[in-house]
Amino acid sequence: xxxxxSIPPTALSGEVSLPEKLADVExxxxxxTPIRLDYDFIPxxxxxxxxxxFADRKILGQRSPVDGAVFxxxxxxxxxxxxxxxxxxELPDTGHVGGFCVTRLPIPGRDDLEIPYVSAWIHxxxxxxxxLGLVAGIDTSEVRMGMRVRAVWxxxxxxxxxxxxILHWEPTGEPDIPVTAAGTNAWHAKQxxxxxxx
Amino acid sequence: xxxxxxxxxxxxxxxxxxxGDVSLPxxxxxxAYRALEDAELGWDDIDAVVVGKAPDFFEGVMxxxxxxxxxxxxxxxxxxxxHTAGSVGGSTAVVAASLVQAGIHRxxxxxxxxxxxxxxxxxxxxxxxxxxxxxxxxxxxYFSPIIRQYMARTNAPELxxxxxxxxxxxxxxxNPYAHLQQKDLTFDxxxxxxxxxxxxxxxxxxxxSDGACALVLGDEAAGDASTKPVAWIHxxxxxxxxxxxxxxxxxxxxxxxxxxxxxxxxxxxxNRRAEIDAVEIYVPxxxxxxxxxxxLGFCEIGDGWKLVEEGATHLDGGDxxxxxxxxxxxxxxxxxxxxxRFAEAALQVRGMAGDHQVDGARKAFGHAYGGGAQYYxxxxxxxxxxxx
Numbered sequence: 001x002x003x004x005x006s007i008p009p010t011a012l013s014g015e016v017s018l019p020e021k022l023a024d025v026e027x028x029x030x031x032x033t034p035i036r037l038d039y040d041f042i043p044x045x046x047x048x049x050x051x052x053x054f055a056d057r058k059i060l061g062q063r064s065p066v067d068g069a070v071f072x073x074x075x076x077x078x079x080x081x082x083x084x085x086x087x088x089x090e091l092p093d094t095g096h097v098g099g100f101c102v103t104r105l106p107i108p109g110r111d112d113l114e115i116p117y118v119s120a121w122i123h124x125x126x127x128x129x130x131x132l133g134l135v136a137g138i139d140t141s142e143v144r145m146g147m148r149v150r151a152v153w154x155x156x157x158x159x160x161x162x163x164x165x166i167l168h169w170e171p172t173g174e175p176d177i178p179v180t181a182a183g184t185n186a187w188h189a190k191q192x193x194x195x196x197x198x
Numbered sequence: 199x200x201x202x203x204x205x206x207x208x209x210x211x212x213x214x215x216x217x218g219d220v221s222l223p224x225x226x227x228x229x230a231y232r233a234l235e236d237a238e239l240g241w242d243d244i245d246a247v248v249v250g251k252a253p254d255f256f257e258g259v260m261x262x263x264x265x266x267x268x269x270x271x272x273x274x275x276x277x278x279x280x281h282t283a284g285s286v287g288g289s290t291a292v293v294a295a296s297l298v299q300a301g302i303h304r305x306x307x308x309x310x311x312x313x314x315x316x317x318x319x320x321x322x323x324x325x326x327x328x329x330x331x332x333x334x335x336x337x338x339x340y341f342s343p344i345i346r347q348y349m350a351r352t353n354a355p356e357l358x359x360x361x362x363x364x365x366x367x368x369x370x371x372x373n374p375y376a377h378l379q380q381k382d383l384t385f386d387x388x389x390x391x392x393x394x395x396x397x398x399x400x401x402x403x404x405x406x407s408d409g410a411c412a413l414v415l416g417d418e419a420a421g422d423a424s425t426k427p428v429a430w431i432h433x434x435x436x437x438x439x440x441x442x443x444x445x446x447x448x449x450x451x452x453x454x455x456x457x458x459x460x461x462x463x464x465x466x467x468x469n470r471r472a473e474i475d476a477v478e479i480y481v482p483x484x485x486x487x488x489x490x491x492x493x494l495g496f497c498e499i500g501d502g503w504k505l506v507e508e509g510a511t512h513l514d515g516g517d518x519x520x521x522x523x524x525x526x527x528x529x530x531x532x533x534x535x536x537x538x539r540f541a542e543a544a545l546q547v548r549g550m551a552g553d554h555q556v557d558g559a560r561k562a563f564g565h566a567y568g569g570g571a572q573y574y575x576x577x578x579x580x581x582x583x584x585x586x
Binding site for chain 1: 210211212214218219220224227228231232235258316321324326328329330331332333334335336338339340342343344346347350374375392393394395396440442443444445446447448
């Protein structure tokens with residue numbers, strides 16, 4: 001190992017000779033050239049169904065043909081089994097907070113978000129995976145895993161084919177569900193309950 | 199039987215916020231040059247090159263391995279690129295090793311890199327997606343709920359994460375390649391650092407680094423021919439899983455457990471804590487040290503935080519020193535970060551880790567994870583040749 005790792009190997013530092021007229025010019029080490037790339041998003045059938053339904057204030061999931069698990073947003077496939085999920089399920093706009101993060105730094109394109117804000121995995125009633133949502137209408141220090149929430153929608157005339165139709169999720173005031181049955185634990189709790197029934 | 203494979207050389211650049219004096223090709227060539235120098239080999243001795251880095255949109259250069267081929271001496275040789283997000287440095291080393299183990303090549307150069315000064319990884323990881331709301335702030339936003347879940351499951355004391363962060367920054371002071379060199383840092387300063395992604399403090403997150411790490415791997419004859427100590431590969435494994443499915447255990451993913459079981463079985467290790475002398479695991483956020491210690495089977499589920507609290511993972515006096523290099527918490531050139539873990543494990547068993555050497559280390563564990571904690575790469579290296 002060389003003594004000082006911050007000194008590049010001498011074999012790699014070639015001699016650079018400049019024309020005399022550039023002798024006193026400050027060398028340019030980097031140039032910032034912002035670029036942008038806009039995508040035209042062409043959704044597949046599952047995303048199309050999901051986004052089109054959003055314009056009508058409906059949240060659609062898809063049901064696994066293997067064990068009935070409900071995925072939202074639907075992606076046309078159950079990733080556990082590689083099985084196609086052609087059947088849509090309409091879901092209510094209520095659920096619970098699975099996990100969450102209190103974010104204290106701004107993110108680009110969302111100047112409207114007041115810091116701190118809570119991003120959460122929302123587990124809809126009847127769904128078996130969570131999706132991301134903003135939790136508001138409550139002090140950030142009061143947000144809990146297992147807290148019951150409902151969607152707050154944009155006004156009808158502002159609805160589009162986008163998940164942004166839901167402005168945020170607010171507490172319903174109902175009792176929390178136990179942490180052991182919340183979020184990713186919910187599936188196991190549901191399987192255990194089904195097992196007990198028969 | 200697979201060809202026995204050894205790490206013949208390790209090359210790293212000094213990790214720092216900006217390597218403004220070199221281009222991307224200059225950066226990778228420096229690490230590759232040092233690895234060859236360490237291996238006492240030249241460019242012509244290399245049969246193939248395997249490159250890994252985090253997703254291309256971080257620096258905005260598509261398929262950079264193609265334009266880096268000359269800098270890596272790969273013109274006219276097989277050149278392979280590996281993609282597994284943050285775990286890529288580890289996966290790349292495993293893929294490179296497989297080319298030697300399979301008898302396809304005798305000596306392979308493998309390298310991981312990132313020039314974070316020419317990119318913005320946090321925002322690259324916050325790209326708007328049409329079917330989701332745009333509120334996730336980078337990797338911290340993603341991993342924070344998982345850390346919260348771990349804390350809820352274990353009732354671990356609140357400051358365990360700070361203890362990990364402080365320990366790794368102390369370790370970094372003994373590694374001249376480490377990015378963060380915070381000589382005057384106190385534990386109180388770690389604790390008082392502002393929350394970014396509550397419960398993750400600023401002090402509990404990794405820095406953004408420029409850097410590259412390279413390894414030269416060789417077959418048994420090449421290992422035997424080396425005049426320096428080499429690190430023999432005793433096991434190497436990869437696993438992955440989807441990042442969102444019903445009942446997924448995000449704290450202790452099945453892919454992580456399966457990968458660990460595989461690699462320890464390959465190495466014939468039954469008592470993981472007793473038989474491993476040095477551990478380099480991918481800990482970009484402090485709480486991931488106790489979480490991975492549990493998932494990797496170095497302790498019982500729920501006990502990871504106790505190892506931290508007892509000081510078991512500290513280089514001074516710990517029986518299972520973790521991230522003696524300072525870890526990802528002290529240096530994070532993302533695409534290289536996994537390979538650095540693998541390289542540091544090799545340096546430990548070669549007895550070449552300098553001031554952060556674990557005395558008498560014979561077996562070491564290297565680890566990387568990536569994506570939504572869904573891609574895993576692990577290897578075990580030893581000072582002695584594997585018997586099988």
